[in-house]
Amino acid sequence: MKITYPHMGSLNMILKTMFEGINVEVVEPPPVTNKTLSIGVKYSPEFVCLPYKINLGNFIEALENGADTIIMLGGIGPCRFGYYGQAQKETLIDLGYKFNMIILDPPHGRLVDFLKELSSYFPDVYWKDALKAFIFAVQKMIIADKFEKKLLILRAHENRAGVTTKIFEDYMEKIKNAKNKKELDGIYKEGLEKLRQNATTKREIQLKVALVGEIYLMLEPFSNLDICRSLNELGIEVTKTDFLSDYLINSAFKLPQRMEFKKYAHGYLERDIGGHGLNTVANTVKYAEKNYDGIIQIFPFTCTPEIVAQGIIAKVSRDKNIPVMSLSYDEKTGEAGYQTRLEAFKDLLERRRLKI
Known part of the structure; x- marks a missing residue:
C-alpha cells in the first residue's frame, strides 16, 4: 500500500x-501550486468550489507519483463536502487511474468508533503501535498550530521583511521531521526564540484583525493567496479563528x-x-466584542x-460597529x-482608530 491524501x-x-508510524508507505502530494490547481480545474465540474478542485489536483499528482490508495473524509449535511470523495x-x-479509496465519515464525537473504522483498513497493524x-x-x-499562532502576531513586527516567514518554514520542516516529543518541544522553543528576535518593530497604531470563514481556506495558504502573510506584512496582527487542531479535536470529542x-x-x-x-457568525460576534479592529x-x-x-x-458589523470584509x-x-x-x-481601520 502506498497511501496519499489531500493537502490542508x-x-x-x-x-x-x-x-x-505504523509502517505504511506514504506518497506525499506535491506542494499545492498553480499546476495542481490547473489539473484540478481541468477535470472538475465548473461550479464546484475551489477546495474540491485543489484536492482533485492533489490526488492526480500523487497517483502519478506512485500512490495506489487515497484517504479522504466524507460526511453528511448541507455542505457539499460530504460528496467530494465519491x-x-x-x-x-473515468481518467483510467487504478487505486483504492478510503472514505471515512468524520468522528462527530465518536473518536473510538472512528479509529476502529480506520484500523479495519490496516488489519496487520498492532494497536499499541497505532x-x-x-x-x-x-x-x-x-505544536505546529501553537507555532503558527505566534507567527501571526510576531511577523507583524518583523524588522527584516521575509526573514520571519523563512524562520517559520525552516522550523515547520524540523517539526515535521521530529522523532520524539522531547525533540519536538526543543524545536518549538528554539524556533519561537528566533521569531521573537526578528520581531522588534514598534508601531504607533497596532491593528488586530480576526480571520473567519470556511475551514479549508483558513488552513491552506495557497487557496487564500497567503492572506495572513499579506496582512502581517502590512503590520497587522492576525488571529485565525480555526486551526487544524481545533477542527479535528472538536470533531473527535463533544x-x-x-x-x-x-x-x-x-x-x-x-x-x-x-x-x-455557524462558526463564522459566532466568531465575528466574539472578536467584535473583544475590540478587534x-x-x-x-x-x-x-x-x-x-x-x-x-x-x-453584515448585520453584526452594523450592530457591533466593526468593519467586516468578505473575500471569495x-x-x-x-x-x-x-x-x-x-x-x-x-x-x-487606521482612520477609525485615529478617530477614537
Whole structure:
C-alpha cells in the first residue's frame, strides 16, 4: 500500500507521521501550486468550489507519483463536502487511474468508533503501535498550530521583511521531521526564540484583525493567496479563528465549543447551516466584542453556508460597529486586486482608530 491524501495546512505533516508510524508507505502530494490547481480545474465540474478542485489536483499528482490508495473524509449535511470523495473517485476512475479509496465519515464525537473504522483498513497493524503513532501525530499538530499562532502576531513586527516567514518554514520542516516529543518541544522553543528576535518593530497604531470563514481556506495558504502573510506584512496582527487542531479535536470529542458558538451567534443564527457557517457568525460576534479592529471573512466562491453567513455578519458589523470584509476565492482570483483591497481595508481601520 502506498497511501496519499489531500493537502490542508499541516495535515500532510500529521498524516505522514501517523502512517509512517505504523509502517505504511506514504506518497506525499506535491506542494499545492498553480499546476495542481490547473489539473484540478481541468477535470472538475465548473461550479464546484475551489477546495474540491485543489484536492482533485492533489490526488492526480500523487497517483502519478506512485500512490495506489487515497484517504479522504466524507460526511453528511448541507455542505457539499460530504460528496467530494465519491465524486472525485468516479472522476479518477473515468481518467483510467487504478487505486483504492478510503472514505471515512468524520468522528462527530465518536473518536473510538472512528479509529476502529480506520484500523479495519490496516488489519496487520498492532494497536499499541497505532496508538503511539496517533498520539505523536496529535502532539505535532498541536505544536505546529501553537507555532503558527505566534507567527501571526510576531511577523507583524518583523524588522527584516521575509526573514520571519523563512524562520517559520525552516522550523515547520524540523517539526515535521521530529522523532520524539522531547525533540519536538526543543524545536518549538528554539524556533519561537528566533521569531521573537526578528520581531522588534514598534508601531504607533497596532491593528488586530480576526480571520473567519470556511475551514479549508483558513488552513491552506495557497487557496487564500497567503492572506495572513499579506496582512502581517502590512503590520497587522492576525488571529485565525480555526486551526487544524481545533477542527479535528472538536470533531473527535463533544466539547463545549459548539455551545460557545451557539451562545455568540444567538440572535443572529439559531441553527447549523452546514460547513463552518455557524462558526463564522459566532466568531465575528466574539472578536467584535473583544475590540478587534476588523474582521475578514474568506470562503470559496459558491460556498452556500458562507454566503448565508456573509449576509448575517453584515448585520453584526452594523450592530457591533466593526468593519467586516468578505473575500471569495476561485481559480480566477487575482492576487493584485486582493492586495489592493487589503491595503484599503488597513487604511480604513487606521482612520477609525485615529478617530477614537
